[in-house]
Amino acid sequence: ADYNFKFQSSDPSGVRNFEIKQQWADRVEAMTDGRVSIEIMPVGSIVSHTETLDAIEAGILDGHISVTEYFSGKDPAFGLIGNTVGAWSSPDQLISYIYYGGGYELMNELYEPYGVKFVGGGATGLEAFVSSVPLDGVADLEGLKLRAPEGLVQSVFAAAGASPVNLPGSEVFTGLSKGVIDAADYTVFSTNHNAGMHDVAPHPVYPGFHSLPLLEVVMNLDEWNDLPADIQAIFTTSARDFAHDISTQLAMADVDAVKEARANPDITVHNWSSEERMKFRAIARTQWERYAEQSPNAQKVYESVTAHLESQGLL
Amino acid sequence: MSDTPETIQLPEPERDADLASNALDRGIVWLGTKLSLLFAAVAVISTYEILMRYVFNDPTTWVHETATFIGASLFIFGGLYAFATDKHVRVVLIYDSVSERAQCGLRILHHLLGLGFSGMMLYAGWTMARKAVFTPWGAFRLETSGSAWNPPFPAYLKVFILVAFAVLTLQLVLHLIRDVRQLRKLYV
Amino acid sequence: MFELSSIGIGYGSLLMLSLMILLLLTGMQLAFVTGFVALIFALGWFGPPALGIVTSRMYSFIGSYVFLAVPMFVLMAALLDHSGIARDLFDAMNRLGRKLRGGVAVQTLVVAMILASMSGVIGGETVLLGILALPQMLRLGYDRNLAIGTTCAGGALGTMLPPSIVLIIYGLTANVSIGDLFKGAFLPAFILAMLYIAYVLIRVWLNPSLAPLPDEQDADDTPAPNFFKALMFPILSVITVLGSIYSGIASVTEASALGVVGIALSTLIRGELNLDMLRKATMTTLRTCGMIIWIGIGATALVGVYNLMGGIEFVRDTIFAVSGGHGLATILFMMAILLVLGMFLDWVGVALLTMPIFVPIIIELGYSPIWFGVVFCMNMQVSFLSPPFGPAAFYLKSVAPKGITLGQIFTSLLPFIGLQLIALALLIAFPQLALWWE
Ligand code: NA
Numbered sequence: 001a002d003y004n005f006k007f008q009s010s011d012p013s014g015v016r017n018f019e020i021k022q023q024w025a026d027r028v029e030a031m032t033d034g035r036v037s038i039e040i041m042p043v044g045s046i047v048s049h050t051e052t053l054d055a056i057e058a059g060i061l062d063g064h065i066s067v068t069e070y071f072s073g074k075d076p077a078f079g080l081i082g083n084t085v086g087a088w089s090s091p092d093q094l095i096s097y098i099y100y101g102g103g104y105e106l107m108n109e110l111y112e113p114y115g116v117k118f119v120g121g122g123a124t125g126l127e128a129f130v131s132s133v134p135l136d137g138v139a140d141l142e143g144l145k146l147r148a149p150e151g152l153v154q155s156v157f158a159a160a161g162a163s164p165v166n167l168p169g170s171e172v173f174t175g176l177s178k179g180v181i182d183a184a185d186y187t188v189f190s191t192n193h194n195a196g197m198h199d200v201a202p203h204p205v206y207p208g209f210h211s212l213p214l215l216e217v218v219m220n221l222d223e224w225n226d227l228p229a230d231i232q233a234i235f236t237t238s239a240r241d242f243a244h245d246i247s248t249q250l251a252m253a254d255v256d257a258v259k260e261a262r263a264n265p266d267i268t269v270h271n272w273s274s275e276e277r278m279k280f281r282a283i284a285r286t287q288w289e290r291y292a293e294q295s296p297n298a299q300k301v302y303e304s305v306t307a308h309l310e311s312q313g314l315l
Numbered sequence: 316m317s318d319t320p321e322t323i324q325l326p327e328p329e330r331d332a333d334l335a336s337n338a339l340d341r342g343i344v345w346l347g348t349k350l351s352l353l354f355a356a357v358a359v360i361s362t363y364e365i366l367m368r369y370v371f372n373d374p375t376t377w378v379h380e381t382a383t384f385i386g387a388s389l390f391i392f393g394g395l396y397a398f399a400t401d402k403h404v405r406v407v408l409i410y411d412s413v414s415e416r417a418q419c420g421l422r423i424l425h426h427l428l429g430l431g432f433s434g435m436m437l438y439a440g441w442t443m444a445r446k447a448v449f450t451p452w453g454a455f456r457l458e459t460s461g462s463a464w465n466p467p468f469p470a471y472l473k474v475f476i477l478v479a480f481a482v483l484t485l486q487l488v489l490h491l492i493r494d495v496r497q498l499r500k501l502y503v
Numbered sequence: 504m505f506e507l508s509s510i511g512i513g514y515g516s517l518l519m520l521s522l523m524i525l526l527l528l529t530g531m532q533l534a535f536v537t538g539f540v541a542l543i544f545a546l547g548w549f550g551p552p553a554l555g556i557v558t559s560r561m562y563s564f565i566g567s568y569v570f571l572a573v574p575m576f577v578l579m580a581a582l583l584d585h586s587g588i589a590r591d592l593f594d595a596m597n598r599l600g601r602k603l604r605g606g607v608a609v610q611t612l613v614v615a616m617i618l619a620s621m622s623g624v625i626g627g628e629t630v631l632l633g634i635l636a637l638p639q640m641l642r643l644g645y646d647r648n649l650a651i652g653t654t655c656a657g658g659a660l661g662t663m664l665p666p667s668i669v670l671i672i673y674g675l676t677a678n679v680s681i682g683d684l685f686k687g688a689f690l691p692a693f694i695l696a697m698l699y700i701a702y703v704l705i706r707v708w709l710n711p712s713l714a715p716l717p718d719e720q721d722a723d724d725t726p727a728p729n730f731f732k733a734l735m736f737p738i739l740s741v742i743t744v745l746g747s748i749y750s751g752i753a754s755v756t757e758a759s760a761l762g763v764v765g766i767a768l769s770t771l772i773r774g775e776l777n778l779d780m781l782r783k784a785t786m787t788t789l790r791t792c793g794m795i796i797w798i799g800i801g802a803t804a805l806v807g808v809y810n811l812m813g814g815i816e817f818v819r820d821t822i823f824a825v826s827g828g829h830g831l832a833t834i835l836f837m838m839a840i841l842l843v844l845g846m847f848l849d850w851v852g853v854a855l856l857t858m859p860i861f862v863p864i865i866i867e868l869g870y871s872p873i874w875f876g877v878v879f880c881m882n883m884q885v886s887f888l889s890p891p892f893g894p895a896a897f898y899l900k901s902v903a904p905k906g907i908t909l910g911q912i913f914t915s916l917l918p919f920i921g922l923q924l925i926a927l928a929l930l931i932a933f934p935q936l937a938l939w940w941e
């Protein structure tokens with residue numbers, strides 16, 4: 001191949017997300033007639049998930065397929081756009097914002113100083129909430145001990161009356177089974193279910209009402225600029241297809257897993273009413289505003305996202 | 316069974332000061348006697364977190380990150396401490412069986428390779444620390460953890476790593492000088 | 504300029520391994536050897552920017568919350584030692600087991616199993632037993648090799664009996680239920696511990712001089728220990744740690760911190776707590792952790808650079824070339840790779856390096872990934888003891904009485920590695936040992 005790239009994934013190999021990313025890489029190779037070869041590396045195989053942006057800038061990695069909110073420690077803007085908690089009810093809404101609502105241009109503006117090109121993005125899938133206690137609305141969050149990843153999620157849950165507990169992802173399962181935490185913002189329903197989360201926390205909320213992280217394909221900007229125009233077009237188009245591919249595949253896997261969970265007498269799948277979801281979104285919005293004040297870029301994100309939501313009648 | 320109770324004794328921490336061969340190493344050992352007490356602080360604040368969460372149902376936002384940060388800083392410092400007192404693990408099968416002169420030569424080799432190690436780490440650590448302290452457009456901004464509490468611990472740790480390798484480089488130079496002198500003495 | 508990458512990944516792997524072994528044998532610090540080799544290959548293979556892998560991985564490694572359990576368990580052990588609690592406990596236990604030849608070694612293994620079911624890391628437990636049990640056995644005149652082997656192999660049980668950080672990392676890498684892994688590991692871990700106990704009892708039955716019974720005359724002179732005083736504080740601390748994990752009050756790392764506070768309070772009640780004692784204990788912790796964590800830093804750096812060199816594909820291709828896709832042959836070849844890597848690398852490194860490659864192959868061949876996780880965990884038991892990079896041996900060395908060399912520790916461990924291989928073979932031959940509960 002003329003171009004050999006190494007992209008680090010935010011997933012370990014062997015999980016469905018990783019396979020879907022691998023399929024994208026294979027399609028790029030086929031579409032470029034073998035001129036581009038992309039190797040998808042498992043999470044942590046080269047650097048840890050929070051350090052990939054620096055590694056891409058340094059030229060250690062050529063790119064990553066990862067989650068934008070991991071970089072909120074560099075600029076709160078990444079936290080706000082990477083997981084605008086409560087804003088999106090489905091992956092499609094996020095994809096619409098990215099491709100047709102100004103998100104694409106904004107992401108490229110944010111990443112340019114870091115020497116990184118935002119090739120495309122979508123959602124990891126509609127998240128489901130893992131809980132060992134029944135949750136049917138915002139009021140049930142009061143005093144709930146929950147694990148949430150870094151970023152906006154923690155602040156929003158705190159504002160809703162819950163007590164966020166800092167816990168690494170590796171301790172979520174043990175934490176739930178031992179009652180260290182009552183609930184966790186983990187990942188999509190099917191993955192939670194296959195990991196056995198619902199055996200220890202039998203009150204999942206599906207569809208989730210909280211997170212919808214932005215999943216991004218990015219690469220080193222210099223390497224991007226060196227690519228011929230036709231390969232650039234293949235990258236951007238295939239990344240847009242990847243966005244739909246991953247959320248559709250995960251949604252279908254969720255349907256099967258939800259069916260299996262409903263058939264299990266020990267597991268109760270909860271669903272929130274649209275009133276409760278609106279209440280949560282209102283609380284979330286107060287935190288978006290707080291985040292927006294933290295940096296000029298975060299303010300730009302806030303204006304861009306709320307303008308889009310209003311134009312679509314979602315706010 | 317050559318062991319009698321008299322020959323069995325545990326390593327004595329106080330003796331570490333004697334193992335240090337120069338003022339810098341002695342300074343590190345002295346600092347270690349102060350800083351190591353922070354391990355006890357980690358235990359205390361972690362217990363406080365459990366109490367707050369379990370008894371008062373009000374977990375803190377700061378304990379996990381603070382405890383991890385203290386631990387990480389002590390891990391870095393512990394490496395310098397172990398070097399100052401020659402406590403780093405070495406496979407001494409061959410080293411122990413050669414002459415004093417050869418041992419001195421091997422030590423000089425280790426210091427030179429060690430300088431290569433710490434020199435390269437200084438270079439890479441500088442790049443990492445710079446990115447954690449300045450934005451790409453040159454503004455001063457400490458990298459934060461991104462949690463609800465959002466402390467600038469990542470920036471502190473990345474700067475500590477840089478400082479640690481600067482100190483290690485200095486330690487290696489002093490040890491190199493010591494062993495070159497000793498080798499000359501052994502040949503005279 | 505000469506580019507190292509032109510030699511290819513096959514010769515690259517060989518060169519990397521040879522350089523590491525060569526430098527290790529000169530007596531250079533292990534932490535610096537692995538770090539140096541990682542940096543040289545990063546520089547030679549990719550150029551100066553790639554040096555950043557090493558500092559980046561160092562930063563992520565030390566900032567991991569789970570590792571905080573290491574200093575906490577070390578500190579707990581050091582407090583037990585610098586106070587009189589440990590000595591009282593083992594003296595009392597020897598009273599109880601004095602009729603049994605090899606009794607203290609058996610008790611050490613039983614204590615090791617209790618400790619192992621309290622925590623999931625290896626460093627702390629090996630250090631704890633190294634401080635508590637080893638000097639006591641030596642004082643009573645036990646055979647050095649038997650005493651060292653029992654202490655080290657017992658200490659390593661921490662990651663075999665649930666809870667286990669090895670199983671947690673495996674579960675996250677392979678995306679299988681950690682609860683199932685814990686259930687699966689329990690019986691194999693128990694079998695391994697029973698093999699150790701049986702081995703000790705057979706050895707001392709064949710050769711009674713290996714474990715002298717305490718002198719009756721001597722025993723009559725010494726006052727009978729206060730069992731209540733000797734056992735109360737250790738039992739309380741076990742209840743604190745075990746209880747807080749299983750009742751759900753605390754995570755493993757927090758439980759270890761709670762254990763420290765519990766022991767400190769016990770020493771306060773015993774009238775032994777003062778700043779000097781506390782400082783001695785924290786200094787032991789600082790020294791031990793500086794050593795342990797820096798070895799981990801070197802190993803994790805090496806893994807990152809090797810992965811970037813294309814190590815993953817190279818290993819996968821080699822496995823298929825050697826085994827020809829045959830099931831048992833593949834498993835055995837994987838075991839051989841794990842055993843060899845385990846000789847030189849930290850288990851975190853081995854897991855990160857191999858599991859992304861091995862697990863998909865295992866599932867493809869129709870084996871249970873739960874069973875394979877337990878197999879991996881058992882294999883890593885060997886890696887803790889096998890030279891030249893044997894973490895359990897290093898941990899023990901860091902607290903062993905003066906005069907005990909690393910070489911002697913490794914020699915003592917050989918029979919115990921044999922027992923681990925027997926347990927591993929049993930587990931491969933009878934997968935239901937890990938899957939009976941399904
Ligand atoms: Na354990």
Ligand code: NA
Pocket residue numbers: 845846847848885886887888889890891892893894
């Ligand atoms: Na080993």
